[in-house]
Amino acid sequence: MTNSLIACHHxxxxxxxxxxxxxxxxxxxxxxxxxxxxxxxxxxxxLALTIAGLILFVIANAYPFLAMKSEGLVQETTLLAGVKELxxxxxxxxxxxxxxxxxxxxxxxxxxxxxxxxxxxFNRLPWRLPFIFRFLQNIQPWGMMExxxxxxxxxxxxxxxxxxxxxxxxxxxxxxxxxxxxxAMASLDPDIVWDRxxxx
Amino acid sequence: MAEDSMTALKASLVxxxxxxxxxxxxxxxxxxxxxxxxxxxxxxxxxxxxxxRTWALVIAALIFYIPANVLPxxxxxxxxxxxxxxxxxxxxxFITTGSWPIALVIFIASIVVPLAKLLILTFLLISLQRKSxxxxxxxxxxxxxxxxxxxxxxxxxxVITILVALVKxxxxxxxxxxxxxxxxxxxVVITIFAAMSFxxxxxxxxxxxxxx
Numbered sequence: 001m002t003n004s005l006i007a008c009h010h011x012x013x014x015x016x017x018x019x020x021x022x023x024x025x026x027x028x029x030x031x032x033x034x035x036x037x038x039x040x041x042x043x044x045x046x047l048a049l050t051i052a053g054l055i056l057f058v059i060a061n062a063y064p065f066l067a068m069k070s071e072g073l074v075q076e077t078t079l080l081a082g083v084k085e086l087x088x089x090x091x092x093x094x095x096x097x098x099x100x101x102x103x104x105x106x107x108x109x110x111x112x113x114x115x116x117x118x119x120x121x122f123n124r125l126p127w128r129l130p131f132i133f134r135f136l137q138n139i140q141p142w143g144m145m146e147x148x149x150x151x152x153x154x155x156x157x158x159x160x161x162x163x164x165x166x167x168x169x170x171x172x173x174x175x176x177x178x179x180x181x182x183x184a185m186a187s188l189d190p191d192i193v194w195d196r197x198x199x200x
Numbered sequence: 201m202a203e204d205s206m207t208a209l210k211a212s213l214v215x216x217x218x219x220x221x222x223x224x225x226x227x228x229x230x231x232x233x234x235x236x237x238x239x240x241x242x243x244x245x246x247x248x249x250x251x252x253r254t255w256a257l258v259i260a261a262l263i264f265y266i267p268a269n270v271l272p273x274x275x276x277x278x279x280x281x282x283x284x285x286x287x288x289x290x291x292x293x294f295i296t297t298g299s300w301p302i303a304l305v306i307f308i309a310s311i312v313v314p315l316a317k318l319l320i321l322t323f324l325l326i327s328l329q330r331k332s333x334x335x336x337x338x339x340x341x342x343x344x345x346x347x348x349x350x351x352x353x354x355x356x357x358x359v360i361t362i363l364v365a366l367v368k369x370x371x372x373x374x375x376x377x378x379x380x381x382x383x384x385x386x387x388v389v390i391t392i393f394a395a396m397s398f399x400x401x402x403x404x405x406x407x408x409x410x411x412x
Contacts (some may be wrong), residue, residue, distance in 0.1 A: 005222040007208035007215035010340050011404035014206050014213070014222070030205060031340045031404065036220075068366050075366055082365035089364065091377050097385050098361050101354065130239040134218045141392065144351050144358075150305070151358030157302050158294075158359070159366065162373070194219040198238050 008033050042189040047121060049184035050113045056177035057110055061103065065152065065170035070163030078170065079103060079148075105143040106181065112136045113184065120196060133193050140185070146178050205408065209401075214243045250399035251328060257394035258321050264386045265314065272378035274360060276367075284378060287311060287356065309355040310384070317353075317391045320346050321398060331406040343400045350395055353388045357381065 006015050008028035020026060020038040027034055039045075064076035079102060086095035116133050119126040126132065152174070156165050208215050208222060215222050218241035236243055247253075272284035285293070287310050294303035320342050327339060360377050367375040 005213070006220055007213070007222050009215070009217075010344070010400045011336075012207040012209055012215070012401040013404070014208055014211060031337060031400075033340070033344070066362065066366060070372070073372070075368055077362065077365040082361040085365045085368075086361060086377060089376055091382065093382055094357065094361075094377060094385055097389065098357065102358070130219075130241075134239060134241055137218060141351070141396075144354050147352055147354045148358045150352075151355050151362060154302055154305065154355065154359045155362040155366070157299055158363065161297065162367075190219065194221070194239060197219075198221075 006035055008035060036191070037189075039187055039189040042187055042192050043117060043121060045187040046113065046184050047117045049180050049187065050110055050117065053110050053177055053180045053184060054114065056173045056180060057106060059173040060170045060177050063170040063173075064168045065174060066156070067166040067168060068159060068163045069166065076168070101142055101144040102148045105139055106145055106177075108139060109136060109143055109181070113188075116193060120193065125196065129193070130197060133190075137190070143181075145174070145181070149174060149178055205404075207401075207404070207408070209245055209405070210408075214245050216241055216243060246401060246405075247397060247399040250397055250402060251325060253397040254321060254394050255325055257390050257397060258318055258325070261314070261387050261390040261394060262318055264383045264390065265318070268380050268384035268387050269311075271380035271383065273356065273380040273384065274363065275376040275378050276373070277376070278373045286380065287384070290356075306356065306359075309352050313349055313353045314387050314391060317346050317350055317395070321391075321394055324398065324403070328402050328406065333407060336403050336407050339403050340400050343395075343398065343403075347395045350388070350392045353391075354385075357385050357388070 004017050006017050007013065008015070008031060010033040011028060011031040013028055013030045015026070015029065015035060017036075018026070020036075025034055025037050061079055064078050064081075067074055067076040080099075083095045083099045083103070086092075086098065112132060113136065115126055116129060116136070152171065156167075159165055213222050213224060216236040216239060219236060219239040221236055221238045223237055223243075234243055235241065269287055271286070273287050273290065274285045276283045276285065287306075291303050291307045291311070294300065294306065324339060324343060327334060360375075360381055363375045364377055367373050
């Protein structure tokens with residue numbers, strides 16, 4: 001077992017792990033893939049951003065993100081209402097996919113990160129840490145809130161000609177949530193978790 | 201450069217997919233494998249059956265790509281009239297109403313990205329099977345792009361979800377998701393899995409074999 005070696009994920013070339021200077025990036029010598037980055041104060045920053053994310057997640061889903069006004073009729077919608085409507089139209093496959101990529105995955109990511117990082121912050125190992133953290137890594141590509149955000153913008157443009165569209169508070173917290181979660185993922189250095197496992 | 205490239209494979213080491221630990225793996229069913237000693241993930245030197253799995257998924261996605269583009273993706277009822285739209289007619293609608301930036305976004309996300317992804321993966325698979333030596337850097341980069349852009353194809357699905365929830369003005373107007381939406385979602389999900397099952401290290405493996 002060698003902690004001082006790292007193999008490139010994209011071409012398998014072996015490298016010796018070297019300490020990086022401030023905000024440096026280590027790239028594969030052969031194919032240029034990023035091997036690892038230096039992340040300052042990773043645990044605290046990720047934890048702070050994740051807690052902020054949890055608050056924003058609740059707001060983003062509890063309130064309607066768009067309302068449409070047309071000739072006296074007002075129609076509001078939340079993310080979950082869209083899923084419910086798809087389900088009502090017998091599109092349960094689509095409903096499940098949208099629910100999974102824009103609601104369940106972000107929720108699992110946020111709560112999972114808190115489950116892993118809070119105990120680590122107080123020098124404890126959470127129960128079944130390797131399994132949970134591995135699961136969080138695997139689920140990451142399926143969180144697609146930023147794509148959903150672009151979808152909201154397209155829908156606004158599309159409907160703006162039919163009726164007046166009123167953005168709700170959830171829309172702003174949605175936008176903030178995307179930035180906060182992206183920040184949390186960018187400041188997380190997985191090695192702070194894996195190295196802790198190696199010690200025990 | 202290729203002469204002194206020492207890979208984990210050559211050194212009989214395995215790099216854990218999950219925690220990046222490079223370790224001397226036990227023999228498992230004739231290959232190096234088993235569980236990572238640090239995090240417990242299953243170890244593989246290369247993704248299992250990468251080429252045939254990726255081929256299967258690419259072909260499946262190509263098949264679904266046809267109904268996704270031919271069948272209607274939304275059914276709009278407005279004052280009793282039902283209008284069905286395909287992906288392409290939705291793009292054309294945006295061009296004719298003057299919002300061409302939106303038309304461009306949808307065209308790229310729904311038509312260009314899935315097709316480009318399938319073509320790139322097909323090209324990479326063929327180049328692997330022919331043990332091509334052609335530009336390994338660029339092929340790795342192509343793979344990296346393919347992996348990164350796939351998620352944006354979900355755009356149309358989300359637009360439909362929002363429209364369906366919002367446009368419920370009774371007899372005045374309502375929007376329903378059409379059958380193509382399901383096929384299109386299948387294309388997106390399958391191509392994401394296809395990109396995941398492709399192993400770019402195979403590109404570099406065939407570079408090495410000719411230098412030995």
